[in-house]
Amino acid sequence: MFIAGEWTTAESGETFDAESPATGETIGAVQQGGREDARRAIGAANRAAGDWARASAFERAAAMHRVADQVERRHEGLVHTLTLDQGKPLAESRDEVEELVQYWRGAAEDAKRLEGRLPNSTSSGKRVLLLRRPRGVIGVITPWNWPYTMPAELIAPALACGNAVVWTPASTTAVAGIALAECVAEADLPPGVFNLVTGPGSVVGDEIARNPGTHGIGFIGSTETGRRVAAAAAGKAAVLELGGNGPVVVLDDADLDLAAEATVAACFLCAGQSCTAGERLLVHRDVREEFVAKLARLVVERVLLGDPFAETTTMGPLNNEGVAAKMDEHVADALERGAQAVHGGERAAGFPTDLYWQPTILDGVPADALVATEETFGPVAPVVAIDSLEHAIELANASPYGLLSAIFTRDLAKGLRYADAVRTGWVNVNESSNYWETHLPFGGRAGTASGIGRVGGSAPMEAFTELQTVVMA
Incomplete structure (x- = not known):
């Protein structure tokens, strides 16, 4: 687990074995985090969120590009880990790693162009600013089918527009999740801005969703699980990309x-x-x-x-x-x-x-x-x-x-x-x-079982930020 800028162990001291669907072999011992670990990460994220929000969009964009640089440097290792942990063929793993770079670089550039507005006031003596502010701490819960790019399409825009992040990946691809987290850890973000907690989604994910220390939730996964996440996160901004029957x-x-x-x-x-x-x-x-x-x-x-x-x-x-x-x-x-x-x-x-x-x-x-x-x-x-x-x-x-x-x-x-x-x-x-x-908005239609909000490009930034109205006399 990665909390407050450091690799750490679960409070319980427990681990679980990760097995490869391709070979059946144990490929690693993963920290089995729990609610206390999620709370530690959320606390660290809240302590870091203010300074990260005050950093300029260009400073945050540079950090996102550093993550992409790390992905490119680790390309072959990431490909191997993905095939071993998820089971997809090497060619598909290569495609996913290449697309992963696009998500981080795209978020970097979208953040530079995230703008507010200057609406008119009813009074001739006043000026109005609509400023787009990060929400604070975004919790991210992701699945196992695309264990690099699906997290990135939520984490990268959340970070780029000024939020701190607490992420829990699917347990069956936790090894791939850790490999991605290593790229973020090496990009030299301030401690607490990015946090990873591995463990069962029913425990860690539930705590991330319902804890008052998270101010928005990004979830990709099944409709059944997504509805439980939505209920736990009631009242928070949410991007939920759920199931399909395309x-x-x-x-x-x-x-x-x-x-x-x-x-x-x-x-x-x-x-x-x-x-x-x-x-x-x-x-x-x-x-x-x-x-x-x-x-x-x-x-x-x-x-x-x-x-x-x-x-x-x-x-x-x-x-x-x-x-x-x-x-x-x-x-x-x-x-x-x-x-x-x-x-x-x-x-x-x-x-x-x-x-x-x-x-x-x-x-x-x-x-x-x-x-x-x-x-x-x-x-x-x-x-x-x-x-x-x-x-x-x-x-x-x-x-x-x-x-x-x-x-x-x-x-x-x-x-x-x-x-x-x-x-x-x-x-x-x-x-x-x-x-x-990757740059186009993607998500389910209203009233269906496929979720709310949009991933892709700058779309998540609209959910992970809010407008502040400033009136000046």
Whole structure:
């Protein structure tokens, strides 16, 4: 753990073993923090917050660039740690580390341009300033699927706009979290500005969320956990990026080669463990058979399950038993309801752990199957037949989720009509659901189970700061 500028141990003296999903080996002993450790970190952050807020935007930006410099210096080590701890292939780990640099450098530049306003006063003798102030201490709670970039898209803007931070990463990728924290620690921020507390989210995360010493919360993770965090943090500013059930729609006029290729990324990037994954494929019945054949051919050619440290591997194991068990349940449910396994359909044998799941294509999936209605978070492409654009919109909006969706059509008017009608915070037209850009705002639509607020670019800075009104006579 890193508290008040120093690496430290848990008050309890307890640790837990981190195991690699790729090899099954113990890869480290991690401090098992508790509520007292979270309180220590929150206290340190509050003591540091005032001076950090008074630093100039350019001083804070320079610190963010120093973090990015550390990431670049440690590139290979970070890549290795990520593959070992999370399970994703080396190529995906390299991409994540490169994107991590973008988050820190982007936050540095966005902070320089964070501005207030000069509104008019009703009195001719007065002047009004609207000054954007940091909230104080931001608590950050993050998941295990992107254990570098998802923390960074909250921590970097929170720090850059003048807040201190207390962060707890997911326990199943705590080793990767510590590797990222080392980059921040070496960037020479003032003691207490950045703090890391490892330990169970139900304890450490809960304390961070509900403690009155945190003044805003950033959370990325499941809808169920996010709702508990929101309840614990009631009354605080919050950015909550929660689950998704992102439909990928393929209309009868779509470029099927383009759609099939994009679907490979949508369903099998990070072994499907993405909130923007193509959790259900809504394919027009007139082109369904042809589309499924093209997709199956591409999966055979391009999705190679194996040792994530082998350069030829394109998909590694799932990160933990919980998500693997959900794959078991959802695929079995679909097959029992009459779906057909075109490819895959079960865990793969012969690997060091039982977390290697075959890339799976299911055809003829009923619209109410678990794999089509819930967030599976695994390497599965469930094909549901649709009759029209209107049918696709109806099924998309029947889901409680509203994070991201995609549509493939040669008629851009249909693509825009879909974007107008569907209740998701992001819509890709003729692009994979797993396509995003780090500087663009991303989050769920209001009234859905996908959260509130936005990550991406300067968007979190709006939540992690507040306006102060100053009237001068």
